[in-house]
Amino acid sequence: MTGADTRADGRLRLTILGGYLGSGKTTWLRHQLYHGRFGRAHILVNEAAETPVDDTLLQQHAAGMTLLAGGCACCAGQPELLKSLRHLCDHRSRVASDSARLERIVLETSGLADPGTIAAAIQADPMLVHHILLDEIIVLADAVNIIHQLGTEHLGRAQIEAADRIILTKVDAQLSGAFSAVYATLSQLNPGASITSAVKGEEIDPSVDKAVSPIPLPALGELADLAAIEPTRLKIDNSVDWAAFSVWLSALLHARGNDIVRVKGVFDTPAGFLLLQGVRNSVQAPEILPSSSTQRANEIVFIGRNFAKDDLGKSLEYFSLRTG
Ligand SMILES: [Zn+2]
Numbered sequence: 001m002t003g004a005d006t007r008a009d010g011r012l013r014l015t016i017l018g019g020y021l022g023s024g025k026t027t028w029l030r031h032q033l034y035h036g037r038f039g040r041a042h043i044l045v046n047e048a049a050e051t052p053v054d055d056t057l058l059q060q061h062a063a064g065m066t067l068l069a070g071g072c073a074c075c076a077g078q079p080e081l082l083k084s085l086r087h088l089c090d091h092r093s094r095v096a097s098d099s100a101r102l103e104r105i106v107l108e109t110s111g112l113a114d115p116g117t118i119a120a121a122i123q124a125d126p127m128l129v130h131h132i133l134l135d136e137i138i139v140l141a142d143a144v145n146i147i148h149q150l151g152t153e154h155l156g157r158a159q160i161e162a163a164d165r166i167i168l169t170k171v172d173a174q175l176s177g178a179f180s181a182v183y184a185t186l187s188q189l190n191p192g193a194s195i196t197s198a199v200k201g202e203e204i205d206p207s208v209d210k211a212v213s214p215i216p217l218p219a220l221g222e223l224a225d226l227a228a229i230e231p232t233r234l235k236i237d238n239s240v241d242w243a244a245f246s247v248w249l250s251a252l253l254h255a256r257g258n259d260i261v262r263v264k265g266v267f268d269t270p271a272g273f274l275l276l277q278g279v280r281n282s283v284q285a286p287e288i289l290p291s292s293s294t295q296r297a298n299e300i301v302f303i304g305r306n307f308a309k310d311d312l313g314k315s316l317e318y319f320s321l322r323t324g
Pocket of ligand 1: 076
């Protein structure tokens with residue numbers, strides 16, 4: 001997160017904080033703000049059915065705060081969310097001094113929200129897509145209840161699948177044996193995410209026994225037929241140029257968007273190394289990595305279902321020969 005703030009890009013960074021009801025989002029966020037971990041951030045809080053947050057505690061260490069009314073921001077409350085984001089972008093563009101300009105928005109979603117749907121809505125907005133850079137989807141999961149939620153709720157799985165970073169909360173000594181199994185279950189559901197733990201907002205390092213098997217989850221209605229999501233890493237050789245690659249990628253996203261949860265990668269172009277990030281079938285405008293970045297190879301990671309690495313490689317090769 002700290003590295004992200006030094007990237008040479010004028011867009012306002014967005015962190016989406018998700019997690020089921022009672023996963024401890026507000027406690028965690030308050031702790032991060034208190035320790036200055038989000039820099040100069042405006043906090044958007046969306047409550048659907050939770051106890052109202054104590055605004056003053058959040059507000060004290062934030063650049064500003066807005067409570068989003070109108071329901072859950074991933075569905076009924078989406079217009080309200082987009083309106084607030086546009087307003088923040090507008091306001092920021094009128095601030096002349098760099099040092100006074102807002103750096104980041106942190107959206108604390110309602111426990112009922114699917115963060116992936118929110119990310120997709122922002123990227124589909126013609127104005128926001130140019131002004132906001134989705135930095136990270138952080139999903140909190142209550143270590144005691146997450147397995148039950150994953151076994152009974154589509155939403156619980158959608159939240160975990162959308163995460164770049166999963167933080168297990170309410171981890172304590174008593175749980176240490178079971179923790180490895182919870183960890184294994186989450187990393188099987190979303191192998192692309194990093195998984196850490198926190199107690200009252202502070203990161204801890206519980207020992208994880210990587211040999212422990214995941215807890216089998218029951219099939220959930222329509223999810224029963226879906227394969228597990230997994231990352232497919234595609235290294236692209238330098239003979240493929242950016243123009244051909246971007247046409248290929250958009251064709252792929254149109255054809256296979258429903259199978260893709262996230263796309264992340266770096267591509268060398270005449271303008272510099274571009275960082276690509278997408279959620280489902282929309283990719284946000286890439287940002288140029290600073291020249292100090294150590295990344296020097298074209299590599300894209302697709303996180304999704306039913307991808308075969310060889311097929312992706314062959315499809316790209318075929319496509320670039322035809323257009324090149
Ligand atoms: Zn919703």
